[in-house]
Every structure is written in structure tokens, then in C-alpha cells.
Amino acid sequence: MKRPDEHIWSLFRRHLQQTLTYWSVFFSVGLCVAFLGPTILDLRCQTQCTLQQITWVFFSQQFFLLVGSSVGGLFSKTLLSSLSALFTSTLIISLIFTIIPLCHHVILLSIAMGVAGKAMGVIDTIGNLQLVKLYQKDSAVFLQALHFFIGLGALVSPLVVDPFLADDSCVLSANWTANSSSPDLEHLRNTLAGHGAALHNTSQYPLYTDGVVVTRVSYAFWIMAIMNLPVPTAVLALVFHERLVSCSRSSPPLLDKELDSSTSAKDDVQGHGGVFDCCRPEILRGQPATFFVIHALGGAIVFITDGIIGSYAGFVYTYAVSPPLLMGHKTAGCLDSVFWASVTAGRLSFIFLSYKYTAPLLLSICLVGVILVHSLLLIFYTSHVFLFIGTCVLGLCISSVFPSMLAFTEDILDYKGSATTVLVTSASTGEMMLQLLVGSVIQSKGSYSFLLCTTITSCIGFFLFLLLLYTHCVHSNHQPDSSRCVDLKEQPNSGGS
Incomplete structure (x- = not known):
């Protein structure tokens, strides 16, 4: 082997x-x-x-x-x-x-x-x-x-x-x-x-x-x-x-x-098609209700995380130049570049991490990290230095959620459904809709609501991930020939010719 x-x-x-x-x-x-x-x-x-x-x-x-x-x-x-x-x-x-x-x-x-x-x-x-x-x-x-x-x-x-x-x-x-x-x-x-x-x-x-x-x-x-x-x-x-x-x-x-x-x-691999391809009768025949629930939960998680990426990149500058930070325009303009550079660096590092650790473990660490960073940004909301540090760490944590979630969801469903199309479409929808939502909230409630919105949505995303893990265990009980309930310690890609 x-x-x-x-x-x-x-x-x-x-x-x-x-x-x-x-x-x-x-x-x-x-x-x-x-x-x-x-x-x-x-x-x-x-x-x-x-x-x-x-x-x-x-x-x-x-x-x-x-x-x-x-x-x-x-x-x-x-x-x-x-x-x-x-x-x-x-x-x-x-x-x-x-x-x-x-x-x-x-x-x-x-x-x-x-x-x-x-x-x-x-x-x-x-x-x-x-x-x-x-x-x-x-x-x-x-x-x-x-x-x-x-x-x-x-x-x-x-x-x-x-x-x-x-x-x-x-x-x-x-x-x-x-x-x-x-x-x-x-x-x-x-x-x-x-x-x-x-x-x-x-x-x-x-x-x-x-x-x-x-x-x-x-x-x-x-x-x-x-x-x-x-x-x-x-x-x-x-x-x-x-x-x-x-x-x-x-x-x-x-x-x-x-x-x-x-x-x-x-x-x-059959079943990949339109976004509603997972609902075709020939695909659903013999599948438990958890089959559809996994699609929905996976889509909801990337809806939130890609929405956070789009919202943070779009509004971190507005937040930085507004009270109480009142950061200089040129300094605040660097935040967006720092965020995207850390996202890119994070994806590069997760190339190596993803074959040493399982997708559920990486997702758990990333989603908890996103919540912690947002919480610390709320606590140290007057610190210019911590805003840069938090922006960098947030980009590293959230960078690999989508590819890890895609690999994990397809693996749960044994590559029988249209999970990829559902997740990609959900991510695009989240990036568009959450930006509009956060922008509207900032207009009505002020710039501080920007971090509050992203913190709340990140907590919801982690709760949905825990629900996905539970649904995976239930789903695996209905699949006698499938793998057991997720093991966070098992190394992926265990070999084979």
C-alpha cells in the first residue's frame, strides 16, 4: 500500500x-x-x-x-x-x-x-x-x-x-x-x-x-x-x-x-447537473431524507462563509475610516489587500494540510477560528493594530472553508448527487446577498454593526456545521455499504493504488 x-x-x-x-x-x-x-x-x-x-x-x-x-x-x-x-x-x-x-x-x-x-x-x-x-x-x-x-x-x-x-x-x-x-x-x-x-x-x-x-x-x-x-x-x-x-x-x-x-x-460519476439535479426522482430513489438535508446544510454553510468573505472585503475599509477607529484613508485602504493576500496564503497552506488532516477537522478549526477572530475584533474594536492582525488571521481561517466543505459533502454523499453545483451556487448567492444585507445594516445602524453582523453569521455557520456532522452520522446508518460516522482523527487519503 x-x-x-x-x-x-x-x-x-x-x-x-x-x-x-x-x-x-x-x-x-x-x-x-x-x-x-x-x-x-x-x-x-x-x-x-x-x-x-x-x-x-x-x-x-x-x-x-x-x-x-x-x-x-x-x-x-x-x-x-x-x-x-x-x-x-x-x-x-x-x-x-x-x-x-x-x-x-x-x-x-x-x-x-x-x-x-x-x-x-x-x-x-x-x-x-x-x-x-x-x-x-x-x-x-x-x-x-x-x-x-x-x-x-x-x-x-x-x-x-x-x-x-x-x-x-x-x-x-x-x-x-x-x-x-x-x-x-x-x-x-x-x-x-x-x-x-x-x-x-x-x-x-x-x-x-x-x-x-x-x-x-x-x-x-x-x-x-x-x-x-x-x-x-x-x-x-x-x-x-x-x-x-x-x-x-x-x-x-x-x-x-x-x-x-x-x-x-x-x-x-452520475447526477451532476443543474442546481436542482439532486431532486430528480432517479437520484432520490432509495435515498433517506438526510440525503437532501446534507445538500441544504452544506449549501447554507458556504452561503454564510462566502458571504462573510464578500462582506468583509467590501466593508472593512468603510468600518476602518468610520468612528471610533477613524483610520487614515491610505492605511485603511491596505486592509482589503491584506485580507485577500491572507486568503491566498491560507489556501496555499491548506494544500499541504488537507492531505495530513481530515476535512471535518480542518473545517472545525477554521469555523471556530472565524468566530474567535470576530469576537476579538468586537472586544478590541478601537485598536488599529488588532484590526490588521484580525484581518490577516480571519483570511487564513476562512480561506479553505469552501473547498474543504465541497470535498467533505461530496464524500458524505459518495459522489451520487449534485452537491458541487448546489454548493457553488449557494456560495455565489451568499456573496451577493450578504453584502447587500450588511450594507443596508451599516446604513441604518452604523459601522459597528458590520462586525456584529459577521460575528452572528459566523456563529450560525458553526452551528449548521455541527448539525451537518450529526446528519452525517444519521445518514451513514442508512447506508450499510458506506463509511462510518465521521472520525476527526483519521488521516485522509490513506493510500491505495
């Missing part, structure tokens, strides 16, 4: 090209996720619209990302359809990067961002599904790496964009003079990151909408379009590697019934 690390490396070498391709498409998602916040003011200048109008571009991207996540599973019935959807989606992202500088009206820009959001959602669902199909019970390590590449793309994107951002007003009005004042653009960009509140707060900034546009942000989008082009190329190369298309008449395309055993093994 192979040792766990040898087993993991053996699997990785066997599926090297497939795994690297799926990781690369998530780098595309990261590029697309992170550019909108820093460039929103320059895009406002380009479209010559008001701040209230441009913030709806955020909603367009988030809403259609949710739509893409929901329907992405429909393209995963066969390997060919999955790779075709990935190729189309990654190519669309490059095309969107190219045409964004040509969108001179906010409606056109919203449509473009909606198309990009749908492509991102499709990639999110299919990428997770394909890795689960490839590695099944050994998927935890590779899912951690997959989500690390989103963080990597999200770190690279602002670095590409930053040199091309306007340092002053990028729409020069006819009555503009050298003495004309403009708001602190860095402060305004960070405020707009929490777009749930931005719709109510931006009327105080009198920026020009008519005049000469002097923004240079187009170059950043064209650079990212070129950076992203190798990704659809890698997907296309994988299609040929899997012999799913023909280059000549002498070698016809493989039919489903002619697939070799290795290709068939990749598609032997």
Missing part, C-alpha cells in the same frame, strides 16, 4: 495536464473577479455616467455569476461538453477584456460584465465538478489548490491595473481649472468596493460626467486579455489530448461507447 503522499503524487502525475488546465481556468476567474473595484472610477469616466449608475455594473456581474453557477452543471454531463464550456467561457473572458474599453455607455458595460459574470459562474461550477470527478475521495488537496489560483489571479489583476489608474479627475469639464478640487480618488475607490452601501453614499461626490475623457485604463484591460489567452489555448489542448475531436478522417471522434477505461472513469 502506498503512503498518502506517494498516492497523491501518483494521482497528480496521472492527471497532470487535466489538473493544470482546471487550475489555469480558475486563474482566469481570479483576474476577472478583482479588476472591477480598482477600475470603477475610470470606467465611470469612460462611460461618462454618474457614480450611482456605474455601481450597478457590480450587480450585473454578481447576478449573472450566480446564473452561470446555477446552469454550469448542465454542461458537465460529458467530458467533451465540459471542456467545450470551459473553452468558450475562458475565451469569452478574454474577449470581454478586449471590448470593455469600447463600451462607452453604462448599459453596454453592464451587459459586458453580465456576460463575463456568467462565464465565471460556468467555470466555477465545471472546474470544481471536474476535479471532484477526477480525484473523488482524494479531491480535497486539489480543490484547495484550485481555489488558490482564484486568489492568485485576484492578486495579479490589481497589480496590472494600478499603473493605468487616473491620479485625478479623468473627465475634464469645460469649466475645469487648475484650482478645481476633486475628491480623494483613493478614498472613493475603496468606498465603492462596498457597493451595497455605495448606492446610498455616492451622491456627495460631485464628479463631472461631460467633458474630455483622459483615462488610460484601456491598456490594462488589453494586457489582461493577452495574459488570459493561454488559458483557452490550454483547454483546447486538453480536448485534443483526450482525443475528443478529430484532426483527420482517419481518426474519427470517439463516441461515448468507444471511450477507453480511463476516460470512462472520469465520467462515471
Whole structure:
């Protein structure tokens, strides 16, 4: 019997090209996720619209990302359809990067961002599904790496964009003079990151909408379009590697019934499809009620944790510059970067931790850590230093919840249901809805309610996780051929050929 690390490396070498391709498409998602916040003011200048109008571009991207996540599973019935959807989606992202500088009206820009959001959602669902199909019970390590590449793309994107951002007003009005004042653009960009509140707060900034546009942000989008082009190329190369298309008449395309055993093994996981695929009669037949409850609990947990990520990233700046902290704009602007850097670092570290420890143990530590950090942030709410420390630790703790929960839920259900699609869709919904909820609460109750909301939701998430562990024990009693109730001490990936 192979040792766990040898087993993991053996699997990785066997599926090297497939795994690297799926990781690369998530780098595309990261590029697309992170550019909108820093460039929103320059895009406002380009479209010559008001701040209230441009913030709806955020909603367009988030809403259609949710739509893409929901329907992405429909393209995963066969390997060919999955790779075709990935190729189309990654190519669309490059095309969107190219045409964004040509969108001179906010409606056109919203449509473009909606198309990009749908492509991102499709990639999110299919990428997770394909890795689960490839590695099944050994998927935890590779899912951690997959989500690390989103963080990597999200770190690279602002670095590409930053040199091309306007340092002053990028729409020069006819009555503009050298003495004309403009708001602190860095402060305004960070405020707009929490777009749930931005719709109510931006009327105080009198920026020009008519005049000469002097923004240079187009170059950043064209650079990212070129950076992203190798990704659809890698997907296309994988299609040929899997012999799913023909280059000549002498070698016809493989039919489903002619697939070799290795290709068939990749598609032997049934039931992955739309978000409601777990409710199909043929899937539910013979399954206990806990089958559906596990889907619901897993979705609820990632709804909360991804919602916390989106809310914290969106509103930590607003919290920091408000009383009682009253942190400087430039210092507070670093908090968001610290948070995303710690999320990325956390996902990198959990790649190694996930094959030494079980997913339930990692989830327990992470969810308890999130509650403790939020509680300490509430206690030391006047400390600038602790806000930075807490932001860093929070990013490390919450970074791996989604991939660990996905691996754990699929393992409980023995890869029979559509847990991946349900969890991906729930995470996208939580990221969108909790930001709107927290933004509304901040407007009505003040900035301190920001930490109170995230603390309460993190406690609810941990309670739901405990309920999931109990449901797992009940579910395992109805499955005579399944594994026993979860053991937090058992090491994962115990080997096997």
C-alpha cells in the first residue's frame, strides 16, 4: 500500500495536464473577479455616467455569476461538453477584456460584465465538478489548490491595473481649472468596493460626467486579455489530448461507447447537473431524507462563509475610516489587500494540510477560528493594530472553508448527487446577498454593526456545521455499504493504488 503522499503524487502525475488546465481556468476567474473595484472610477469616466449608475455594473456581474453557477452543471454531463464550456467561457473572458474599453455607455458595460459574470459562474461550477470527478475521495488537496489560483489571479489583476489608474479627475469639464478640487480618488475607490452601501453614499461626490475623457485604463484591460489567452489555448489542448475531436478522417471522434477505461472513469460519476439535479426522482430513489438535508446544510454553510468573505472585503475599509477607529484613508485602504493576500496564503497552506488532516477537522478549526477572530475584533474594536492582525488571521481561517466543505459533502454523499453545483451556487448567492444585507445594516445602524453582523453569521455557520456532522452520522446508518460516522482523527487519503 502506498503512503498518502506517494498516492497523491501518483494521482497528480496521472492527471497532470487535466489538473493544470482546471487550475489555469480558475486563474482566469481570479483576474476577472478583482479588476472591477480598482477600475470603477475610470470606467465611470469612460462611460461618462454618474457614480450611482456605474455601481450597478457590480450587480450585473454578481447576478449573472450566480446564473452561470446555477446552469454550469448542465454542461458537465460529458467530458467533451465540459471542456467545450470551459473553452468558450475562458475565451469569452478574454474577449470581454478586449471590448470593455469600447463600451462607452453604462448599459453596454453592464451587459459586458453580465456576460463575463456568467462565464465565471460556468467555470466555477465545471472546474470544481471536474476535479471532484477526477480525484473523488482524494479531491480535497486539489480543490484547495484550485481555489488558490482564484486568489492568485485576484492578486495579479490589481497589480496590472494600478499603473493605468487616473491620479485625478479623468473627465475634464469645460469649466475645469487648475484650482478645481476633486475628491480623494483613493478614498472613493475603496468606498465603492462596498457597493451595497455605495448606492446610498455616492451622491456627495460631485464628479463631472461631460467633458474630455483622459483615462488610460484601456491598456490594462488589453494586457489582461493577452495574459488570459493561454488559458483557452490550454483547454483546447486538453480536448485534443483526450482525443475528443478529430484532426483527420482517419481518426474519427470517439463516441461515448468507444471511450477507453480511463476516460470512462472520469465520467462515471452520475447526477451532476443543474442546481436542482439532486431532486430528480432517479437520484432520490432509495435515498433517506438526510440525503437532501446534507445538500441544504452544506449549501447554507458556504452561503454564510462566502458571504462573510464578500462582506468583509467590501466593508472593512468603510468600518476602518468610520468612528471610533477613524483610520487614515491610505492605511485603511491596505486592509482589503491584506485580507485577500491572507486568503491566498491560507489556501496555499491548506494544500499541504488537507492531505495530513481530515476535512471535518480542518473545517472545525477554521469555523471556530472565524468566530474567535470576530469576537476579538468586537472586544478590541478601537485598536488599529488588532484590526490588521484580525484581518490577516480571519483570511487564513476562512480561506479553505469552501473547498474543504465541497470535498467533505461530496464524500458524505459518495459522489451520487449534485452537491458541487448546489454548493457553488449557494456560495455565489451568499456573496451577493450578504453584502447587500450588511450594507443596508451599516446604513441604518452604523459601522459597528458590520462586525456584529459577521460575528452572528459566523456563529450560525458553526452551528449548521455541527448539525451537518450529526446528519452525517444519521445518514451513514442508512447506508450499510458506506463509511462510518465521521472520525476527526483519521488521516485522509490513506493510500491505495
